[in-house]
Amino acid sequence: GQNIDQPTEMTATEGAIVQINCTYQTSGFNGLFWYQQHAGEAPTFLSYNVLDGLEEKGRFSSFLSRSKGYSYLLLKELQMKDSASYLCALVTTSGTYKYIFGTGTRLKVLA
Amino acid sequence: NAGVMQNPRHLVRRRGQEARLRCSPMKGHSHVYWYRQLPEEGLKFMVYLQKENIIDESGMPKERFSAEFPKEGPSILRIQQVVRGDSAAYFCASSTGENTEAFFGQGTRLTVV
Numbered sequence: 001g002q003n004i005d006q007p008t009e010m011t012a013t014e015g016a017i018v019q020i021n022c023t024y025q026t027s028g029f030n031g032l033f034w035y036q037q038h039a040g041e042a043p044t045f046l047s048y049n050v051l052d053g054l055e056e057k058g059r060f061s062s063f064l065s066r067s068k069g070y071s072y073l074l075l076k077e078l079q080m081k082d083s084a085s086y087l088c089a090l091v092t093t094s095g096t097y098k099y100i101f102g103t104g105t106r107l108k109v110l111a
Numbered sequence: 112n113a114g115v116m117q118n119p120r121h122l123v124r125r126r127g128q129e130a131r132l133r134c135s136p137m138k139g140h141s142h143v144y145w146y147r148q149l150p151e152e153g154l155k156f157m158v159y160l161q162k163e164n165i166i167d168e169s170g171m172p173k174e175r176f177s178a179e180f181p182k183e184g185p186s187i188l189r190i191q192q193v194v195r196g197d198s199a200a201y202f203c204a205s206s207t208g209e210n211t212e213a214f215f216g217q218g219t220r221l222t223v224v
Contacts (some may be wrong), residue, residue, distance in 0.1 A: 030209070030210065031210055033212060033213075035215075041217070042115075042202065042215040042216060042217050042218060043154070043202070043215045044215070045212040045213075045214070048212060050210065087153060087154065089154075091209075091210070096159060096166050096167040097159075097166075097209050098144065098156055098159050098167055099144060099156070099204075099213055100156055101146070101153045101154040101155075101156070102153055103152060103153035104152075104153045104154075106151075
């Protein structure tokens with residue numbers, strides 16, 4: 001089976017940097033996605049990692065270590081609008097190809 | 112290119128009625144996923160479909176729930192004889208295939224009264 005762990009909640013200050021961690025276990029890894037979801041809205045795609053290392057995209061970066069079963073999402077220069085849930089999604093081929101989501105990390109950005 | 116379209120956005124059903132949730136994937140997308148989300152919780156995988164085929168329904172309850180993705184028309188998630196515990200947001204996502212990001216619809220919020 002698969003297992004994904006993320007912190008439930010985090011709080012940070014506007015302008016700061018925050019790192020949201022995601023650890024996972026799976027027997028058929030095929031990539032890891034990060035999504036952002038504002039309350040009551042659809043998740044939107046942020047990043048995709050399939051190889052080890054850091055992927056940078058503006059204020060958002062995502063890191064993957066396959067050997068450690070670990071990823072993080074780094075948000076720089078935090079803005080109030082970054083207050084949302086951040087979902088780590090594992091793409092697994094155990095059985096069939098599908099996206100398995102963690103429970104999400106609710107980030108609150110304070111002024 | 113319209114995004115993933117789900118309808119209705121809100122659906123109220125009495126216990127025992129049927130709920131039909133529709134999802135039109137993005138143009139060119141042949142892979143559809145359905146997820147269920149309870150308040151303050153993550154997305155729970157229900158079913159993965161390709162045109163006319165159910166690929167993986169391991170997350171869908173065996174009774175009362177069914178899904179289809181016909182050759183023509185939207186994907187349908189059908190819940191028969193709804194109960195209060197079925198109240199949740201149901202999200203549909205579509206993609207072009209493997210190793211590509213899935214795009215989500217706005218969800219259908221089902222309330223069973």
